[in-house]
């Protein structure tokens with residue numbers, strides 16, 4: 001046995017785990033033999049993001065435990081192990097299974113549980129709560145056999161639960177006891193607006209409803225009877241009527257608890273027993289239970305420091321301000337939003353047309369901001385919160401903070417410069433302005449970098465706008481120009497240019513430059529505009545109007561290799577190819593002596609073609625029925641497939657058939673970056689669809705649509721956008737998704753990075769694509785159908801135009817080849833010679849070691865390619 | 874003195890692009906920017922990528938200087954002087970070029 005002190009932590013929830021991490025970060029974990037008792041069957045996971053379980057996140061995705069955390073730090077973790085009682089006199093904890101464990105120090109991190117009002121009938125089947133992964137599994141299960149769902153409780157969590165029920169396809173109701181929704185955070189007017197908005201999204205809201213009884217329904221499983229004599233029938237009931245602290249261990253061992261529950265703690269998070277701490281939602285500080293994770297995290301740090309004598313941080317209450325998007329509606333609440341402070345004054349602004357409500361509460365002298373409520377639009381949340389937290393002096397007319405900017409007048413905004421270095425910008429991860437600035441000084445340049453290095457903005461996301469402002473301000477101080485202009489020729493972003501081109505019906509680069517740009521264009525704006533023009537109007541890219549815009553690969557419709565030769569990639573939709581097709585490709589590769597390789601995209605790449613050979617090769621491919629594979633374009637690359645139900649014993653649907661259909665539909669679409677798809681025939685996922693920009697997986701009930709995955713430099717798994725779709729709906733959603741991406745992404749931004757930078761993230765994307773919240777879906781679909789309807793194989797068009805073919809001679813005035821291109825043989829095929837091999841070749845042409853291959857010119861039948869005279873000239 | 878070689882028609886070069894001509898055994902890239910009526914001739918060899926490809930690059934206006942951006946690694950070479958904007962020590966050869974009527978003439982030794 002070691003002689004270390006024994007530390008027991010009861011509960012491995014979000015806060016209990018943060019406590020362990022804090023001890024490890026302080027290098028103090030090895031002071032103790034640590035044992036963690038965890039009632040749940042799995043270690044800590046992210047409850048804040050619990051709802052994303054419904055959109056495809058798994059228990060592993062939600063896990064908060066880094067790989068090997070418990071093993072490396074020698075922390076003993078007991079799962080499914082509930083503490084039953086504490087014996088303070090003997091300093092032991094006994095578990096439900098009868099084990100008795102001694103402790104020197106004890107930390108209670110038992111969290112809270114959902115309060116279920118004692119309405120008769122509340123224990124009936126399908127009466128559930130919303131707190132753990134097991135709860136979610138039960139909800140999913142019962143939703144399968146249900147049509148209607150009711151959430152009891154219209155607070156923050158209740159509305160989140162309602163969204164989950166709606167997403168599960170149920171007719172959804174919210175029943176609230178108070179006269180308004182989110183009674184804690186918003187006022188009457190804000191609550192009313194919120195109610196209207198949520199009703200308009202298809203959730204029925206019943207306020208001032210007191211449930212008296214739940215009995216058998218006539219058309220549904222249950223009937224809920226209300227005090228006002230009305231009733232409501234439903235199949236599922238979710239209780240979300242507040243939380244209660246898990247304090248029974250304290251009660252039964254005489255640790256002090258508050259009159260309405262909660263384990264009383266001091267500023268070091270110590271209970272009235274000097275060896276026992278309490279942290280998180282089970283703890284009561286200053287008469288308050290903090291039902292948010294940020295204050296809990298702070299308690300965890302404080303307790304870890306105090307316990308290990310390695311810091312003096314104290315817990316002195318926390319700010320409960322919140323900003324969130326509930327079913328796509330922005331809601332924010334700051335500080336004293338009900339104007340309860342003595343002498344407090346308030347200003348309100350209500351706009352029924354745009355459904356926006358804002359209120360600020362200021363001190364009697366109008367100098368400081370005490371609180372605020374925002375519904376419908378909460379862009380100013382970050383600014384207002386900082387004004388309130390840092391007690392920054394308000395402008396003379398505080399109402400300007402919530403009034404919309406009138407013509408010309410710049411909106412009053414608090415610059416990030418006004419904030420002290422210590423200002424907490426992200427409360428979820430306790431990231432200060434100073435921390436963001438120093439990350440920028442260390443080289444971070446994008447919001448993605450900041451997220452990766454500080455975790456700021458990766459929790460609730462409420463601080464994203466402010467984090468961005470702080471970052472930009474610091475970047476400009478460092479002389480890094482925060483310039484979103486695409487280049488020196490256009491003072492616009494790619495998105496602006498896209499809109500200008502569409503709205504003003506601009507057809508050429510010269511027109512755009514004349515109207516909106518300056519100078520003559522460069523290798524940044526030209527390809528970007530070329531791509532936008534192609535997305536909007538879908539002209540032939542080598543048309544004389546557009547040819548000067550095409551980048552390295554597009555300008556010769558092939559990928560340039562290091563030696564100036566090209567690769568040839570015919571399209572093989574879905575990866576399905578006939579033996580005849582394979583033979584044709586093989587023959588061409590042999591005749592032109594091309595290096596041949598199967599690509600990672602389920603097709604065949606032929607390397608080492610010289611400029612003048614490209615048209616002849618493509619003539620043969622086109623004649624054999626092949627089309628261009630756009631391997632060179634910022635456009636659809638491949639739609640990979642698995643073999644699917646046709647052959648595979650597990651397949652549930654025809655993944656190959658769908659992959660081919662999708663590839664043929666979207667081929668040729670020019671986009672901000674390349675786009676890759678995959679379709680799998682069942683959840684075994686042999687096509688790796690969850691790493692693609694668009695992934696589709698067959699299920700028993702239809703197709704699941706995943707978006708915004710990436711392999712490559714920074715892999716990202718997809719998010720589930722929609723489930724169980726029939727094919728028509730699937731295609732409709734993909735049309736909308738792709739056109740929305742194409743419309744709003746930055747230049748060279750893959751869908752993954754686009755998603756990571758999209759304010760509102762997946763929920764926002766869903767609202768746009770599934771619920772048409774921007775009212776633009778019809779337009780997006782029309783635009784896509786234009787692209788689909790005007791597709792042409794660029795290689796076919798090119799080989800049929802003698803003028804275009806002239807460009808494929810290496811020399812405009814001679815029929816010779818580029819003598820700088822030298823191949824050697826390796827493993828039976830050609831490859832470009834390296835420096836050393838070249839120097840040998842040029843100094844001693846006859847060197848015997850070097851198998852310089854002479855590519856034999858294939859004999860050409862003149863009508864194999866029109867204008868072959870041009871090439872042979 | 875310079876020996877002019879008749880290379881092609883102006884219209885053989887699509888506006889805003891370039892072609893490559895063989896002049897006295899040298900590969901010469903001939904640019905036809907939209908910005909001016911003037912043609913430019915520089916060496917076709919990209920000294921960074923070490924391949925004969927500059928005639929396939931995009932014509933780029935960098936703060937008023939007309940350049941070609943290498944299709945391989947995107948360095949800019951000034952069309953008038955051959956100077957590489959990213960590397961002071963790097964300069965590619967330029968060649969005399971003129972038009973007579975619609976014909977293009979280049980001189981290179």
Ligand code: SRM
Nearest residue numbers: 559567598599600601603605631637710711712713714750
């Ligand atoms: C040929 C191929 C490798 C192979 O031999 O298998 C290949 C070759 C190239 N890839 Fe790739 N990639 C190939 C599959 C992939 C895959 C796998 C896949 O598609 O399933 C990936 C990861 C998946 C993904 O993109 O999410 C991949 C991630 C990249 C990336 C990194 C993209 C990223 O978002 O991080 C680049 C660089 C870029 O695009 O900026 C890249 C760029 C390139 C370029 C175009 C580099 C260049 O500019 O010269 C290569 C030239 C191809 C040529 O000359 O024909 N290639 N590349 C594969 C062609 C597939 C096809 O049939 O079209």
Ligand SMILES: Cc1cc2nc3c(=O)[nH]c(=O)nc-3n(C[C@H](O)[C@H](O)[C@H](O)COP(=O)(O)OP(=O)(O)OC[C@H]3O[C@@H](n4cnc5c(N)ncnc54)[C@H](O)[C@@H]3O)c2cc1C
Nearest residue numbers: 011013014015016039047048082083110111280281292293
């Ligand atoms: C759906 C949902 C959404 C939320 N959204 C947000 C949000 O957007 N922002 C925000 O700040 N907060 C949010 N919260 C609240 C946040 O999740 C909590 O504040 C946080 O989880 C509290 O952490 P904790 O460790 O105190 O409690 P918990 O995470 O509940 O952990 C307590 C753990 O202790 C275990 N336990 C209890 N008793 C015993 C025992 N006797 N023996 C052994 N183990 C025991 C429990 O099983 C549990 O695993 C949300 C909560 C939910 C449910």
Ligand code: SF4
Nearest residue numbers: 642648651681682686
């Ligand atoms: S994903 Fe499923 S259907 Fe497709 S090959 Fe794999 S196991 Fe078979």
Ligand code: FES
Nearest residue numbers: 426428459460461
């Ligand atoms: S405040 Fe929640 S993520 Fe930053």
